Amino acid sequence: MMTALPPPDTLGTLVGLFRARVVATPDQLAYRQFDEAAGAWVDYTWAQISTEVARWQAALVKEGLVPGDRVALMLKNCVEWVVFDQAALGLGLVTVPLYLDDRPDNAAYILEHADVRLLLVEGKFQHRKLAEIAGPVTCLQRIVSLVAPENGLAESGLPIVVAADWLAAAADTPVPACPLSADDLASIVYTSGTTGRPKGVMLTHANMLWNAYYASQCTDFGGHAVFLSFLPMSHTLERTAGYYLPMLIGGEVAYARSIAQLAKDLEEIRPTALISVPRIYERVYGRIQDGLAKKKPHARLLFDLAVRVGWRRFERAQGRAGWHPELLLWPLLDRLVARAVIDKLGGRLKVAVSGGAALSPDIARVFIGLGVPIYQGYGLTETSPVVCVNRPESNVPASIGKPLPGVEVKIGDNDELLTRSRCVMRGYWKNEEATRAIIDDDGWLHSGDKARLDEWGHFTIVGRIKDIIVLNNGEKVPPSEMESAILLDPLFEQVMLVGEGKPYLAALTVLNEEHWQAFAASLDIDPRQPSALSNPKVLKALTQRAAAHLKHFPGYAQVRRLHPELKPWTVDNGLLTPTLKVKRNLVLDRNRAAVEAMYADFARS
Numbered sequence: 369m370m371t372a373l374p375p376p377d378t379l380g381t382l383v384g385l386f387r388a389r390v391v392a393t394p395d396q397l398a399y400r401q402f403d404e405a406a407g408a409w410v411d412y413t414w415a416q417i418s419t420e421v422a423r424w425q426a427a428l429v430k431e432g433l434v435p436g437d438r439v440a441l442m443l444k445n446c447v448e449w450v451v452f453d454q455a456a457l458g459l460g461l462v463t464v465p466l467y468l469d470d471r472p473d474n475a476a477y478i479l480e481h482a483d484v485r486l487l488l489v490e491g492k493f494q495h496r497k498l499a500e501i502a503g504p505v506t507c508l509q510r511i512v513s514l515v516a517p518e519n520g521l522a523e524s525g526l527p528i529v530v531a532a533d534w535l536a537a538a539a540d541t542p543v544p545a546c547p548l549s550a551d552d553l554a555s556i557v558y559t560s561g562t563t564g565r566p567k568g569v570m571l572t573h574a575n576m577l578w579n580a581y582y583a584s585q586c587t588d589f590g591g592h593a594v595f596l597s598f599l600p601m602s603h604t605l606e607r608t609a610g611y612y613l614p615m616l617i618g619g620e621v622a623y624a625r626s627i628a629q630l631a632k633d634l635e636e637i638r639p640t641a642l643i644s645v646p647r648i649y650e651r652v653y654g655r656i657q658d659g660l661a662k663k664k665p666h667a668r669l670l671f672d673l674a675v676r677v678g679w680r681r682f683e684r685a686q687g688r689a690g691w692h693p694e695l696l697l698w699p700l701l702d703r704l705v706a707r708a709v710i711d712k713l714g715g716r717l718k719v720a721v722s723g724g725a726a727l728s729p730d731i732a733r734v735f736i737g738l739g740v741p742i743y744q745g746y747g748l749t750e751t752s753p754v755v756c757v758n759r760p761e762s763n764v765p766a767s768i769g770k771p772l773p774g775v776e777v778k779i780g781d782n783d784e785l786l787t788r789s790r791c792v793m794r795g796y797w798k799n800e801e802a803t804r805a806i807i808d809d810d811g812w813l814h815s816g817d818k819a820r821l822d823e824w825g826h827f828t829i830v831g832r833i834k835d836i837i838v839l840n841n842g843e844k845v846p847p848s849e850m851e852s853a854i855l856l857d858p859l860f861e862q863v864m865l866v867g868e869g870k871p872y873l874a875a876l877t878v879l880n881e882e883h884w885q886a887f888a889a890s891l892d893i894d895p896r897q898p899s900a901l902s903n904p905k906v907l908k909a910l911t912q913r914a915a916a917h918l919k920h921f922p923g924y925a926q927v928r929r930l931h932p933e934l935k936p937w938t939v940d941n942g943l944l945t946p947t948l949k950v951k952r953n954l955v956l957d958r959n960r961a962a963v964e965a966m967y968a969d970f971a972r973s
Contacts, residue, residue: 371396371618376581381548381573382612383458389615390418399447400622400637409622409636412447417454420447424455427538431510433485435460435546438556440479441488442466442501445597445623448514448531450611452488457573460546463555464568465602467946468493469939472500474566474946478558479505482568482797488531491515502526550574556797557604559749560945568797569749571604579752579791580612582772586759587743589641590718593619596639598630598648603947604753605723610643631712638714645724646731647948649742653731654858656709673697674705678737686763706738713740721745721757724947726829728852732765745769746829750806750813752791756827767826768819778812782833785819786812818846835952837867843924845873850925853917859883860914862937864955865927866963874929874966875914876959878936901932929966931959 371392379385389398394415403410433439439456441463443449456463464482466475468490479487484507489498491514502508503526511528554573558566595614599606614621622637624630630648660668677697683689710717722732723745735742745757746768755777758769771777775789788811795803807813818830831846838844847865854863854875862878879887888895891905900906911930918926937943943955956963 372584373616373618376550376574376577379577380550381457381552382554382577383454383548383573385577385612385615386418386421386454386458389618390414393618394418396618397620399450400620401447402623402625417447417451420451421454421458422543423535423539424451425459425543426541427512427535428455428459428461428486429543430538430541431486433459433461436462436553437486438462438464438482438484439486439488440464440466440482440484442468442470442475442494443488443490443514443601444468445601445606446490447623448488449601457548457554458546459543460548460552462553465555465557465607467600467602467939470946471939471942472497475501476504477565478568479508481565482556482558483507486510486512488512489514492518498526498528499524548573550577553794557602557749560947560949567799567802570794570797571752572794575752575791575793576604576608576612578774578789579754579772580608580616582774582789582791583609583754583757584613584617585773586757587719588760589617589619593617593641593718594637594639595619595621595641595643596624596633596637596714597621597643598624598627598633599643599645599724600946603645603724604749605645605721605747606643608752609721609754614641634712634714638716640716641719641721642713642717643721643723645948646722646727647725649722649727649731649735650855653734653856656734657858670701671705674701675734675737677701678706678739679733682736682763686761702739709735709738710740717741719743723747723754723757725949726848726852727765728856729766730853730856736763736765743769746827748813748815750793751775751787751789752793754791755785755787755815758826762824762826764822764824764826767822767824767828769826771827777827779819779821779827780812780814783818783820783830784833785815785817785827785829787815788812837865837873838869839867839873839924840869840871841924843922845925850918850921850927853921854914854927857913857917859887859910862950863914864950864952866956866966870967872924872928873926874963875927875931876955876962877910877914877930877932879932879934881934884934901934906932931962931966 373388379388395413397411398414398417399412400409439461441452453463464484487508495517502511511526512531512534513528514531516530517528550573552573553570555571556568558568595610597610601607624633660671677694680692681695681698720740720742722742727744732742743758744765745754747753747755754772755775756768756771777787780786792813816833818833819827820830821827831848836844836846850865851863854860859880860877861880864876865873867873885895888900891909893900893903893906910932914927914930939946943951
C-alpha cells in the first residue's frame with residue numbers, strides 16, 4: 369500500500385519531500401532499472417537511494433560547490449538522475465537539466481548562460497559530442513561521466529572524471545547542513561526555444577512541490593501505483609508528474625530502456641500510470657491502423673464497432689449519453705478486441721496522461737473507446753508545469769480539462785489563457801525584460817495560447833496567438849488542429865500549414881517513407897525517381913488525401929496546395945526543439961522557394 373506524505377507547507381522543500389519519503393517507507397521499492405550487463409531489472413529501496421544521495425553529496429562538497437551554484441545533468445532517465453538531483457538540491461545547488469539528444473551548440477549555450485560549474489553525463493553517446501558541448505564553455509570546472517571516457521576524450525584536456533573514481537575519492541568528506549527555504553531556487557529549466565535562443569525558467573522548490581501536490585489530488589492512483597518513465601526527465605512534465613509526484617504518493621517508478629523497447633517494457637513492468645506526449649499515442653495508433661490495413665474487412669468492422677460501443681459506454685459513464693442497446697455488445701467486444709490493446713499496455717493501466725502538445729480527439733476516441741484511460745492536460749515549463757487536466761469523473765478528451773486545485777485560470781484579451789498560482793516561475797534567468805513581458809503586475813502569467821471555455825467548465829486550446837494564420841480575406845486559422853487531423857493519416861509523418869496573408873492554405877509535409885513507397889506504386893509512379901515527389905499526379909493525389917481529413921473544418925480552412933519531402937525535420941537539423949516541437953519560422957525559411965511555388969498560380973492570375 370502507498371503511504372502518502374503531508375502537504376507541501378509541512379514538507380517545505382523538495383529535499384523535505386525526499387527525506388520524508390525515506391523516513392516513511394525506507395524498505396519500500398522506489399525505483400527499478402534494467403542492468404544490461406546482468407540482463408535483469410534491478411530494484412532500489414528508498415533507504416538505498418538515500419545512501420547513494422549521501423555519497424554524491426560528499427563528492428559535490430569536495431568540488432568546492434556552494435549553495436546557489438549551478439550543476440547540470442545530461443542523462444537518460446535513470447536512478448542516477450534522481451540521486452544527482454536530490455544530492456544537489458540538498459546542498460542548495462541549482463540543477464540544470466539538458467536533453468540527451470540536444471544539439472551541441474544549444475547545450476553549450478545553456479551551460480554558459482547558466483554559469484554551470486559541473487556537468488554529469490551518461491556515457492559514450494555524449495562523449496562523441498562532448499568536445500563541442502563543453503569545449504567552448506569557460507565556467508565548467510568538472511565533467512563527471514557514468515562510464516570511462518574513450519582514449520581520445522581522456523586526452524582532450526577536458527576536466528572529465530569517471531563517477532566511480534570521483535565518488536570514491538570523496539568518501540570521507542564531511543557534508544555540512546544546508547538550511548533551505550521553499551522559495552529557494554531549485555532548478556533552471558531551459559525552454560524549447562521554437563523562436564530564438566531558449567530562455568532559462570527559474571523554478572523554486574515551492575513551485576514544483578506544490579504542482580506535484582495539486583496534480584496528485586486530481587485522481588486516485590490506486591493502492592500501489594507503478595509508473596513507467598520514458599518521457600525525458602529534462603521535460604518538466606516528467607520531472608514533476610513522473611518523479612516528484614510518485615515520491616509524494618509513495619509510488620514506484622521503473623525506467624524504460626528505450627522508446628524502441630517500450631512495448632516490451634510495458635508488458636514486463638505492467639504500469640498503472642503513464643506520463644506521455646501525444647507522439648507516443650500517435651505511434652501506437654499508427655501501428656494499430658497498419659495492422660488493421662492487413663486484415664480482412666470483417667476484422668476492421670469489428671474494431672470500428674468496438675471503438676464506437678466503447679465510446680458510447682464512456683460517454684454514458686460521463687453523464688453525457690443515455691443507455692443504448694449496443695452497450696450489450698461490450699463484454700464480447702472487450703474480449704475480442706479491446707483486451708488485446710489493453711494487454712499490450714500491461715493490462716492494468718489506471719492513468720495515462722497526455723500533455724506537452726494537443727492530442728488528436730480522433731486518436732483519444734480510439735484509445736478511450738478501447739478502455740485506455742487517457743487524460744489530456746496542459747501546462748508550461750513556466751508553471752512547473754501542469755495548469756489543467758481532465759479527471760476520471762469529468763473527462764472531455766478534446767479539451768485540456770479543468771484547472772488543478774490551487775491554480776487560477778481565466779481567459780484574457782485576445783482569448784489568451786492566463787494563469788496564476790504558487791506554481792508560476794520566479795522568472796527567466798538573466799532576462800528581466802522577458803519576465804515582465806509574460807507575468808503582469810497582478811501575477812498573471814500570459815501563456816500565449818488562445819483558449820475557450822465550454823459548458824462543462826473545461827478549457828480548450830485553439831492555437832498559439834503567434835501561430836494563428838490570417839488569410840488575405842481576414843479569416844483566422846489556428847493551424848494545430850488541422851495539422852493533427854492530417855497526421856492521422858500514416859502517410860504524413862510531419863505537417864506544417866502556411867498561408868499568412870495568402871488567399872488559401874498550403875502545407876509543407878514530410879512523408880513516411882514506407883507508406884510513400886506503397887502510395888507512389890498505387891499511382892504507377894516509381895518512388896525512387898528524383899522527380900516522383902514533384903509529379904503533378906502525385907501532388908494532386910497527396911493534396912486530395914490531406915483534404916479528405918479536413919472536411920469538418922470551415923470552407924476557408926482547407927489545404928489547396930501541398931509540398932512533400934522525405935527528409936524529416938529533426939533536432940539535429942535544427943528544425944525541431946528537443947521536445948519535438950516544430951520550429952515553424954526555420955521550417956518556413958528553409959522551404960521559402962517551395963512556398964512561393966505553391967502560390968505561383970495565384971500570383972500569375
